[in-house]
Amino acid sequence: MYCQLWHVGRVAHPDAPKQKLAGQPVYAPSAVAARGGKFRHIPGSPGYVTSTEVDDPTILINQFKEAAINAKKAGLMELNVVHGANGYLVHQFLDSTSNIRTDKWGGSVENRCRFGLETLKALKEVFGNNVSVKLSPCGGYNDMGMPLQETLDTFSHFISEADKLELSYICLLRYYPMLDVEFDGKKRATQHDVLTSYRPYVKANKLFLNAGVQPKEGEQLVESGKIDGVVMGINWLTHPDLIKRLQHGKRLDNVPDMIHLYGRNDRSDDWRIGYVDYSVAVY
Structure with a gap:
């Protein structure tokens, strides 16, 4: 069983119930708001807000470590996955459009990579080599993305350094249209061949590929x-019998119910719809 550890950073909202419960502001690398935003659990249609720049990012690294400790106490012994993709906190530190810091946590490629690498090291103190990371170099989702050369420089460095940590695996998300967004008539993602670009930097670890495979x-x-x-994410979600379909050569033909997966804003809805109501093939 894999436990994915998140911190959404600047794409949280101060009116979200759990954010209120935390009693903390919306922390991020810098006070730079993401464009867009939609919150299913907040009345109305609020967008993203300008976050509060965290003075000392080690506070957030310690929260990741505490989450790992809690996961272990709860009985998870196998693996922790750091969600470093899709515009969440680790990704925000990596990207120069969301990280405009001038201290050791921002600016250069090495500095922007520091937060994610230190987070991985902190989790290894809890789970040893049973730690991995998920990355989405193309960006797009949650208003992420740098110019191509900067993207290549940043992620090649991060992946090279992460590869030295003896992780369980490194997971790369390739470009996926569903995770891209459009602003002012232009797609946000930095489209490039993720596998070809970064495969040479993964030498000591296993490499997994995600997004539409x-x-x-x-x-x-x-x-x-x-x-x-x-x-596999969407195919697993939409096919409760995925393993059997693969074993028997059955088509993966259940269409995801995107309205209920990503568009619900009525908490009175039947939350099973779009999650556990997909059909099973005949064998």
Whole structure:
């Protein structure tokens, strides 16, 4: 069982129930608001707000470590995954559009990578080598993305350094249209070939690929040695019998109910819809 540890950083909202319960402001690397935003659990249609720049990022690293300790106390012994993708906190430190700090946590590639790498080291103190990280270099989602060369420089450095930490695996999300957003008539993501760009920097760890990888393609990539495994999200969610379908060569033809997955704003809805109501194939 894999436990994914998150901190959403600047894409939280001060009116969110759990944010109020925390009694803390919306912390992020810098006071830079993300464009867009939609909160299903807050009345009305609030967008993202300008976050509070955290004075000492080690406070947040310690929160990640505390979360790992709590997960272990709860019985999770196998693995912790740091969510460093999709515009959440680790990603915000990596990206120069959301991290405009001038101290040791921002500016240069090395400084912007520091937060994520130190977070991984902190979790290794709890779970040893049973720690991994998920990254989305293309950006897009949650208003993320840098110019191509800066993207290549940043993520190649981060992946190279993370590879030295003897992690369980490194997971890369390739470009996925569903995770891209549009502002002023332009797509936000920095589209490039993620696997080709960063595969050379993963030498000591296993490499997993995510985002729209279908079974046949995934099988070919593993057999060719380009990756060690495939992470499936939407296909797993929409096919409760995914393993059997793969074993029996059945089509993955359940269409995700995106309205209920991402668009619900009525808490009186039946929360099973879009999650556990997909059909099972006939064998």
